[in-house]
Each structure stands twice: as structure tokens, then as C-alpha cells.
Amino acid sequence: MASVPPSGDVDALRERLRALGYLDARVDRFVLGGAASRSRAASLALAASVRIGLLAGVILGPAAVIGIATRAPGLVTSVTDAMVLAAYLTVPFGLASAVLACVAILTAGWLARQTASDPEFPARARRAAIAAGLMVAAVCLAYLTLWWRAAVPPDAWAMQAVVLAVAAAISVLIGHVVTISVLAYLARLGLAGLPVGSPLSSWRAVVPAGAVALIGAMVLIRTLAPVAAPESAPPPALTVVPTGVRAVVVAIDGVDVSTLTRLRASGGLPTFDRLVSGASVGLAVSTDRDPAQVWTTLATGQPPERHGIRALEGRQLAGVEGRVGADSPGMSMLTTATDLLRLTRPTIASGEERRVPSFWEVAASAGLRTAVVHWWATWPAAGTLGTVLSDRAILRLEQGGELAAEIAPASIYPSLLASASVRMARVNEVAASAALGLSPEIAAIIERSARLDATVLDLATDSTVGSQDLLVVYLPGLDIAQHALFPAAPSDTLAPAAAAERVRALEGYYAFLDGALGRTVVTSGGPTHLTWLVTQPGRVAGGAAGTQALMAISGPGAGLDTTSEVVSAEALAPTVLRALGVPVAADLPASSVESLFADAFKTTFVVRSVSTYGERRVGSVQTTGKPLDREMIERMRSLGYVR
């Protein structure tokens, strides 16, 4: 008879026995073990689904970590993070798998029962069980392939094959347990004559099924692979053609261009006059005013989906060092709930999430001396080139103690710390002058902002920072003051006199900034410095029509045209780098804004290009200090950045 293996064919007998549930069937036993005692078919299906969910959760949770680690840089920072995250993900994936399995079992069982009186019933039942298993396996395979797609370089065939083989094996396993569960469900319904065991109990079925799954996954991953994989290409070495230019980039948040123009016209802002005396263009303003996202876009020349920083406020899962952004409304609601449950806690965007280098990092990697002060998402500073006083540097200098990567190189920290008290006195004096003549409540707001900006400027011109080819400073004070003076409630709810005082205070802040800039970074550079003024409207503007931002340059090499041209925020980085003689990466979405430069400069120093700056590369540096995570959150909360 055809089904009788030839005498002596032990391997064939062994496979047949496996298909009948003999020999090793631990997974089957695990899945059906809890269901064995159920007297009702539906509760058997439920019990088996719960076990399938457990099995799938344990497998798919860790599998998802691989994909998440790729998609959310900064979330997984260590093996411990990965393990804790996998434990978290086991729950939702387990639940989802259990529901899917239950639906598949009940549906396949219902379909098979329709033909219970048919002589062909055993064969149909078997087909229904296999179909249910295949469906779940296909979903599982597609899920794993899509998750892991981003984690495997498109040209790494061997790695892809291994990864997809694992995905195929997992999918076949999950499909198999669904199939045996359907058969068990039908058997519990009292439908006799059912075949025992799953076809996938036999290697002769598993191997072809696995091969088909593997091929399917390969097709899927190749079909969906990104066309270009810039991250896979090693960035070429950068060479600098000296332009003789030293650059100072002054970034001011919260600037209302029309107010600035009006105040300049009244003659009260000589430093700003000087800053915009060269050429200027408008900067396109994003409707999303998240400062970490906006200023990282300006710093990297890449959009948020490429640089990876989407929100200032993120969440850290309990037990995980890394963080995940919380920028969507749905995510915000979810995190509110998880915060209450103490499963998550708020965090501030950090450089660990940034995937691409900033323009000062590119310049430093090209061999230029660079310094950046207080820019968003610059912490942790350790392991980077150049001088970095990160967005946590001021906090560290206030708190003292050992560095936790707030300042780089660490060698300048003792000196900065030693001069902290003197600096504070100096800054307090300057800040107090900004609040003269204001009512106490408003004076406190203005003084707080002025103290912060004055500290940034003081640090930027500190002798330890030294002379740089590129100095970048970020001043948040105006935005903070504006946000505090004109909160989300419309200003017409204020009494006219109160509103007028606030407007006056804000205008006074422009004058304060003008003086502070004039005393520090704008004059300290000297005649060889090309100075950028970069503004953003800040959080209060809220994306209203007519809001503008500005990019202006002045100094040697700068043009003299103020145009109505509006360029994207991504244009700042290539423009600064081009001015310094650094090649501009071809994979940046914007090019250098040539209209800002004088013709002679453009003729002498043509724009050079390079394929890419590659991914952000940070050296591994151990720090001994305790990160100021909690203090940073409190500071951001007090300044109105996070709730």
C-alpha cells in the first residue's frame, strides 16, 4: 500500500510517528496542555489561544525589540534595555497573538463543522486547520519581515538570509500550533475520524514550509527595501578648502521678525542692525514648533524623519535607560496614563536619539575647531569632537559634582566650575538690569530669561572655550519670556494696561539681547568672523499665518541683499559648512543659500560636494557622574517646555 513505508525505512516511520503526535512534541504539549482539561470546545480554543499568545509573546516581543531599536534610536541603549523592553512587548504581542489565534481557531473550526456529516470531513477539517495555521504564519512572517527590514542592511545578503530564516522558523512554529489547536478544537466538539497531529510535525513538511516562508520573506524584504541606503555607505573623508572665514552662529528662539524690524527702525537695536546689515533670507517655519525638533532640523540639515528627534518630551520606560518620543496626540494620552501607572516617566530629547551629525560635528570631523553652547539635544556631549557645552551644561555648573557628559572635553569643566560663582554674579547683575522698571511678576519672568541667555553668552566667550573656527550659541530666553508673558490664553483676556506692560517688557528684552550680543559674541569675533543670525518664532507663534523666521549673515564674504526668498530650515547647515570651506553633502535635502554670499566669495570659493556625511558617530566614553535627568525635567517644567 502506498502509505506503508518500505520495510526498514525507520526515518519514514519516525516522521509518520511525529505527524501522529509521538516522539518529541513539547510545543504541542505546551499549547494544548492547559486546554486538555476543558470540557467545552470553546474554552479549549480559548485556553489554547492563551498558550499560543504566551508562546508568541515570548518570541515576538524580543523580536520586535530589534525593529524598535532601529526605528527609535536612543530607546535601546544596552542589553538590559533590550531585555526589559522585550518583557514589556511580550504583553501586547502575546495578547494580539492570542486574539488572532482564537479567531483563527474558531473560524476554521466553524468552517470545518459545516461539513461534519460529509465523508470528506476529515480531509476538509485538516485543510481548514492548515489554512488557519498558514494564515497566522503569514501574518507573523509579514510582521517580522517588516519589523526587521530596517534592522538589516539591504546589501547584507547573508545577514538577511539568517534573519529571515529565523522569521520563517518562528512563523512556521506559530502556524503549526494554530493548526494543532484547530484539530484539537474539532476533536473536542466530538467530531470523530479526525487526523491526529499536524502536518508540520514532520520534517518533510516543515522543511518545504520553512523554505517557502523564507522565499516569501526574501521577496517581501527585497520588494520593500529602501531604494537608497545612505547609512550603509561609509562617509568619505572631508577636506576643507580654507575660506579664511570664522563663523559665529547666533540662534535666537522666539523672535518675531516684524517686532524686530519695527524696533530696529526706531533705532534701538544697533547690534541686530549690524547682524542683518549683510544679506538675509526668510526661513520657512514649520507648523510644528517643538523646539528640539525644529532646532535639530536646523543643526543637521535633515528633516525630523531622518535626524530622529521628533519631540522635546519623550518617555522612558521603567527599567529602560533609553527613551522614546511622545509627539503624537494619541501617544500623549497613552503616556499620561502610563505616567500615572509609573510605567513611564518623562524625559528630554537627547543626542542619543539623533541619527545624523550636526553641522558643527561635520565641521569638527573635517578638522575645524568648533564650539557649541546650549543647543537642543546636545547632551550627552562625551565622545564628540570639538567643544560642547550641552543643553545640560548650565544645570551641571549650577549643581556641581562629577560630569555626566554635560560638557566636552571634560578637561574644561574644572575651570568653568571654578569660575561659576563669579559668572553667576556677573550674569545676575546683567539680568537684573533687563528687568528694571517692570512690575515684580513680569520682572521675575524677564530676569529669569535674561539670566539664562546671559549665562549662555558668558560661557560662549569664556576663555576656556577658546578661539574657534565655528562658534554656535543658542539663546532660548526670548522664547521662554514670551511663553511666560503670553501663555496659551489669548492676550485679549489681559487688561489693556497689563498687556501693554508685557509687550513693553518683551520689547525691552530685544534691547537686552541686543546689548548682550554686542558685548559678547558679536564683537568678540573680530573682523574675520562671518556672523549668522538665525531666528525662529518660538512656541507662542503657534504656526499662525505671517510668522516668519530669519537667516542673516554679516561680515567678510557676506552679500548685501535682503531678498524675499524663503528657504527651508534644512538650508542653514549646508550654508554654514559651505562658508567654512567644508563640502556639502549631496544627500541633504537643501543646498547652500548662495544668495547670502558676496559674488567675490562665491567665485573664489565654489561649493564643493560630497556624497554624504553618513550617520552620527559618537565615541564611547564612560562617565562617572549621575545624569541630571530628574533635574532637567524639573528645569524644563519650570520653563514651560513640558507639562
Next chain:
Amino acid sequence: MSSLPGFFGTHQPAITRAIDAFVPASTGAPVVDAMRYTLLAPSKRVRAVLVLLSAELCGSSARAMPAACAVEAIHGASLILDDLPCMDDAPLRRGRPSAHVEFGEAVAVLAAFGLLNDAYGHLARAYEPALAAKITTLYADAVGLDGLVAGQAEDVLATDTTLTFDTLERIHRRKTGVLFSAAATAGALSAGGSADDIAALTAYAKNLGLAFQIVDDLLDVTGTPEETGKAVRSDVRKTTFVSLSGVDGARELALELCRTAAGALAPFGRRAAHLSELAEFVAQRRL
């Protein structure tokens, strides 16, 4: 010849004493004598031992003896029927003339029915209603149309025909495996075992039952009546695992099945040592 594991020395006499008390005392009636003749014949009492060991594994064997006696009674009944001239027509059983040879066919058939009824009655009397119902249902299913009766019917009708592999497995499962599984499950139930305990023990018994039957097939080919206590070469007209895979192949499969059986008990750790020994004994047995 492989020797019985040590724990048989403890359990066998206890089972025999319990059976002696359970089976009706001799009244001179041939049916009662036939029942006692069958049940008290020298035997390894593997199924009853399996009940006790499973119960031990799940906590305690203190309440398992009625289930052990019942399974032996059911097994004894099946042997009487199996040996009848209309079935296997076996003259020897457990080293003695078969029941129908000793007492005549009519008495033997009635003794088989008597044993079955006593088994169910004993369970109903020994346990509280819920547990009694569970174990009785379990044993009834093992005897019924997906158990011994169906297996024996198919086996008898298959004589002189070549069986498919699926049919052969089904006959073995129904004639041996199902009662092994029922014995293990009954032991677990009597000790309050969990669903996972029962699943592991069922997997153990399923593999062990088939291994037991394959070894039986092997002994029919390689053994002697002195060793096995029954007539040998009686299966020459039947398809067996030996005819499918040869003597060495069948031995290899039996060994693998026994290893798998022992492996199924891994969740119990060292507590399952006795059942693992039993699996090893089945794989090596010569009697």
C-alpha cells in the same frame, strides 16, 4: 533479561493485595474463579503501577489504589477476550493456560464482563461522585469505540491483510496506548494533578504505550514462550512495526519513544525518576 525496577517490589505486592480484596472471594462459582484466575495471575502490573507512580508524581498515591485495581481489571478483561478462539485464539497467557482454556469460552466471556463491571463499580464506590465520574468516563472511553473495543475489532478484522501505517498505529493506540494514557491520567486525577501535569503524563503514556506495543511485537519475533509467558510467533500473519521497520528499526523506535516519554516528564525534574525508570524498563524488557 532486564530486571524490574526496584519500585515494582514495593508496588506489585500492594497492588496484588488490593486486587485480592477487590475481586470477589472465591465461592466455587466458575465465573468468580475465572475472574480471580485472570487477575491474580503473575503479572508485572505495569498499568496499575503507572497509576500509582503518576499519582505520586502529582502529590500522593494514597487515593490511587482503586483506580489502579480498576485498570488492572479492565486490562484483565481485555486479555480474556483477546485470547478467545474467535479473536487471537491464544492458549497461553502469563505462563498459564488462557482463561477460556481453563474455564471454557462461555465462562471466560462472562468473567471478562464481570471484571469490567467490577472495575466501574469499584470506582463508583471508592471515590466521591465527581472524581468517580471523571475516572469512570476516562476508563469507559479507553474501553469504548475509540479504545480497546475498536482496536480489537480492527485488529481481528485485519488478520491476513496488510495494514497501512496509520491503521497499525491506530490499532496499537486503541489497544494499548489509550489505556496507558487513561491509567496515567487517572493517577494524576486521584492526586489532584493540574492540566499541565496531565498533559505531560498523557504525552509520557502515549509514547510509552506505543513503545510497549512495539516491544511486544519484537518479543513475538525474538522471544520464547518461557520469557514472555505466552505463545510467540503468533503475529506472523499481521502487519507489525517489526514487519515495517525490521527488528533493529523497531527496537530503535521503541527506544526513541521511551526516551521521548521520559523527556515529557522534564517539568517534574527528579520527582519523575521512577516513571523514567519505567520507560527505560519498557525499552529493555524481555518479558
